[in-house]
Amino acid sequence: MKIKEIIVVEGKDDTVAIKRAVDADTIETNGSAVNKEVLERIKHAQEVRGVIVFTDPDYPGERIRKIVANAVPGCKHAFLPKNEAIAKTGKKIGVEHATPEAIRKALAEVKQEMEDVHSEIDFESLLDAGLIGGSKAKERREKLGVILKIGYTNGKQLYKRLQMFQISKEAFDDAIAVVLQGEKQSE
Incomplete structure (x- = not known):
């Protein structure tokens, strides 16, 4: 499955998980400290290919989603249910812990942000x-x-x-x- 848009994720482990599931390019925010340089790259990606925001289903992930959505209007959003993003230890939650099938499903059900x-x-x-x-x-x-x-x-x-x-x-x-x-x- 090839994804045209560039997927915005939180970190390197998320990129690895995305690439295991689909053929796609990513931009990593490097956690919740989303800086201006990263936001500029995301804006450029939105203009050129479109963007899908795909962050962890937790408070920091939602915070990053909100920062990106406010800075870059018109993004698409992929959502992963918490129960599909839990590490085997049961203690951590994140895109990097999801199965390739769960990631593909979330990307197939992308929602378009409307203003x-x-x-x-x-x-x-x-x-x-x-x-x-x-x-x-x-x-x-x-x-x-x-x-x-x-x-x-x-x-x-x-x-x-x-x-x-x-x-x-x-x-x-x-x-x-x-x-x-x-x-x-x-x-």
Whole structure:
């Protein structure tokens, strides 16, 4: 599988994992200290070939994703569920620990970032679905992120990401139904 876009990853181990899974070029941010030089390379890559941001499904990875997305509008995003990015020791999480199959799947389900769009989903919908506040909100957001392939977010980020990727009200409602059905079955 050949990827046209340049994939933005956190480090060398991520590049090795990506290259095991697909034929692609990468730009490494070298962790969360994303400097201006790296951002300029990413901007140039976006202009020439396009960019896919593919960071770890953890807080530092989301921070890097946000920095890159703010500096380089219009990026594509690949998301790896946490359970597919856990090291064999069970202690570390990262793209470098994912199987080639999981990486290929995440890259096949890339989401395109859209700017200045208005979603049919409002903040009230998130409250009504129990995605903000409440004892099950975090768990529901995690499951929703996997179903919609938008990664894990906190409540505020979820609202922004639903808009950014133009998730329809219908897709949102269907995903929430699956999340709630799963809760009923586990009771």
